């Protein structure tokens with residue numbers, strides 16, 4: 001089974017992705033490239049493209065629901081790591097459901113992972 005996130009990407013084009021600046025290359029070379037971020041306040045950055053109603057992360061390539069993928073996967077910040085696809089670990093994920101619904105994609109179910 002192909003992992004559903006490998007084509008989906010809906011959550012990367014729905015929510016603001018905000019995180020502490022120390023998760024960026026301002027602090028560590030392994031962090032998110034600060035050039036792909038915007039400053040939100042003295043402590044937080046957000047991914048470029050995600051701070052508005054038509055949110056779409058600058059690091060997302062491809063088409064949502066078809067072939068979307070994160071071009072910065074190894075460097076993605078904590079909000080991206082923490083938003084889990086629904087039922088992958090036996091738990092619901094309202095944000096995953098909400099993002100998918102926005103793009104007309106059906107919610108993941110426990111059966112998705114069997």
Ligand code: SF4
Pocket residue numbers: 004005006008009010011012083084085086095096097099100108
């Ligand atoms: S909306 Fe859900 S399935 Fe889609 S990429 Fe995000 S976590 Fe994965």
Ligand code: SF4
Pocket residue numbers: 011012017047057058059060061069070071072073076077080
């Ligand atoms: S950094 Fe990658 S995983 Fe995070 S919102 Fe952007 S495209 Fe999605």
